[in-house]
Amino acid sequence: MIEVKNINKSFGEKQVLQDISATFLPGKVNVIIGASGSGKSVLMKCMVGLVEPDNGQILYDQQDFLSADYTSKKDIRKQIGMLFQGSALFDSLTAEENVAFPLKMFSNMSKQEQKERVDFCLHRVNLDHAHKLFPSEISGGMKKRVGIARAIALNPKYLFCDEPNSGLDPVTSRVIDNLIEEITDEFNITTIMNSHDMKTLFDIGDHVTFIYKGKLAFEGNIEDFRKDTSEEISEFLSASYFQR
Amino acid sequence: MLLFYHFGRYLLFLKKMFSKPETFSIYVSRTFTEMVEIGIRSLPIVAIIALFSGAVSTVQTAYQLVSGLVSKTIIGSIVSDTVILEFAPTITCLVLAGKVGSSIASEIGTMKVSEQIDALEVMGINSAGYLVLPKIIAGVIMVPLLIILAMFLGIYGGMMAGSMAEILPVEQFLEGARSTFKGFNVAFSLIKATTFGFIITSVSSFQGYYTEGGALEVGRSSTNAVVYSAIMILFTDYLIAQILL
Numbered sequence: 001m002i003e004v005k006n007i008n009k010s011f012g013e014k015q016v017l018q019d020i021s022a023t024f025l026p027g028k029v030n031v032i033i034g035a036s037g038s039g040k041s042v043l044m045k046c047m048v049g050l051v052e053p054d055n056g057q058i059l060y061d062q063q064d065f066l067s068a069d070y071t072s073k074k075d076i077r078k079q080i081g082m083l084f085q086g087s088a089l090f091d092s093l094t095a096e097e098n099v100a101f102p103l104k105m106f107s108n109m110s111k112q113e114q115k116e117r118v119d120f121c122l123h124r125v126n127l128d129h130a131h132k133l134f135p136s137e138i139s140g141g142m143k144k145r146v147g148i149a150r151a152i153a154l155n156p157k158y159l160f161c162d163e164p165n166s167g168l169d170p171v172t173s174r175v176i177d178n179l180i181e182e183i184t185d186e187f188n189i190t191t192i193m194n195s196h197d198m199k200t201l202f203d204i205g206d207h208v209t210f211i212y213k214g215k216l217a218f219e220g221n222i223e224d225f226r227k228d229t230s231e232e233i234s235e236f237l238s239a240s241y242f243q244r
Numbered sequence: 245m246l247l248f249y250h251f252g253r254y255l256l257f258l259k260k261m262f263s264k265p266e267t268f269s270i271y272v273s274r275t276f277t278e279m280v281e282i283g284i285r286s287l288p289i290v291a292i293i294a295l296f297s298g299a300v301s302t303v304q305t306a307y308q309l310v311s312g313l314v315s316k317t318i319i320g321s322i323v324s325d326t327v328i329l330e331f332a333p334t335i336t337c338l339v340l341a342g343k344v345g346s347s348i349a350s351e352i353g354t355m356k357v358s359e360q361i362d363a364l365e366v367m368g369i370n371s372a373g374y375l376v377l378p379k380i381i382a383g384v385i386m387v388p389l390l391i392i393l394a395m396f397l398g399i400y401g402g403m404m405a406g407s408m409a410e411i412l413p414v415e416q417f418l419e420g421a422r423s424t425f426k427g428f429n430v431a432f433s434l435i436k437a438t439t440f441g442f443i444i445t446s447v448s449s450f451q452g453y454y455t456e457g458g459a460l461e462v463g464r465s466s467t468n469a470v471v472y473s474a475i476m477i478l479f480t481d482y483l484i485a486q487i488l489l
């Protein structure tokens with residue numbers, strides 16, 4: 001289980017996150033939702049250690065990530081897989097080398113075992129014919145799938161996805177959504193994903209954290225979120241229904 | 245004030261890079277790749293520059309020494325000494341700052357703006373160490389080797405220009421070159437080369453690593469990498485000369 005407690009973060013004068021406390025349920029798809037610029041990405045970056053919050057705690061199974069020493073931090077990081085908004089595949093490596101990269105760096109697998117694991121992960125994301133292609137040679141949706149394959153290569157306990165379907169067409173978005181949901185169930189991963197897509201939330205979300213202008217505005221299950229009548233949520237919901 | 249801010253950031257960057265390195269074997273293979281990239285790929289340009297700068301200095305030295313009172317062997321001494329002391333290390337490194345520096349800064353800058361560096365960090369890899377240290381080690385090893393080559397080719401270029409333009413025969417050129425040759429000059433020059441190799445790779449990596457934004461900023465970082473490396477090369481060139489000569 002991941003808990004964040006009283007997270008504050010400012011960039012210069014601008015306070016982006018204000019006293020955020022939230023819990024993310026194990027083995028579920030946890031969706032962080034909020035308007036553009038509300039601070040979703042910053043919150044996620046705080047959770048994985050890319051941005052240091054000004055104060056607060058980030059607990060992975062009760063262990064505080066922020067105050068952990070170097071080795072414990074490294075141990076926690078090995079349990080984290082992350083899919084980036086722009087996929088962030090290594091340009092100089094092919095799809096299969098990208099997936100093999102964390103194995104090469106952190107596992108004691110033999111070459112053969114690595115290859116098997118890479119084939120398994122790429123097969124799991126339904127990419128059986130792109131092994132030798134470079135990121136510049138594949139489509140956005142395929143990049144996301146390679147990104148997911150790389151993120152799950154080391155069998156992580158936690159999967160973070162920063163806007164996994166931004167920049168994709170609606171059909172491909174659903175494919176990626178479903179893939180994330182299946183992987184979460186199949187490998188019993190705790191998934192935390194950022195989105196401003198209501199369809200994603202209602203399709204695959206189990207738990208929702210709603211951020212409004214840097215503050216936590218709602219936390220709970222999807223049904224309660226749908227029924228909530230507070231102004232911020234109604235505004236957000238009606239805007240997204242209107243959009244569709 | 246801004247100067248101190250950036251210099252401080254540069255020092256912190258170096259510190260970050262050397263702290264907590266990854267597995268040794270990974271560094272070794274990355275370093276070899278970079279040695280090819282920085283060293284072998286720069287051979288043609290280094291050779292051309294060395295040959296021509298040597299040739300030009302023979303022609304121009306001869307032009308400046310029109311008086312018949314001094315022996316022509318002096319041309320050999322002047323040319324070989326300037327090639328060893330200044331042309332080979334400094335001019336070559338200024339050009340390398342352009343070639344190697346811009347490619348390092350744009351490579352790392354692109355990785356930064358497309359979140360590839362974040363991806364490394366999330367995996368728990370010290371991105372600065374993993375990406376930059378192999379480049380710096382490769383630079384510190386390969387640049388002096390390139391400079392040794394540049395010394396030979398520079399002197400050779402000067403010698404050939406002398407004999408082809410019938411300024412002085414090869415024997416006289418070599419006699420002059422030998423008469424003033426000092427081992428210390430070569431050592432001095434290699435100290436410069438090592439320092440410049442460090443400057444080019446570290447300054448360019450620094451510029452790339454702190455790129456924020458998009459493609460436009462990557463281009464800007466790459467330009468800055470060349471400009472700042474060149475300025476630092478000239479500044480340290482002067483500093484080392486003051487200290488050691």
Ligand SMILES: Nc1ncnc2c1ncn2[C@@H]1O[C@H](COP(=O)(O)OP(=O)(O)OP(=O)(O)O)[C@@H](O)[C@H]1O
Pocket residue numbers: 011016034035036037038039040041042043163196
């Ligand atoms: N490194 C940074 N330096 C300064 N300001 C930043 C930085 N990162 C984010 N911000 C600011 O923090 C605010 C929240 O950004 P964030 O990226 O978290 O938004 P978001 O909710 O993910 O939006 P989107 O849905 O568009 O991705 C923005 O106003 C942004 O300008």
Ligand SMILES: [Mg+2]
Pocket residue numbers: 040041042163194
């Ligand atoms: Mg975002």
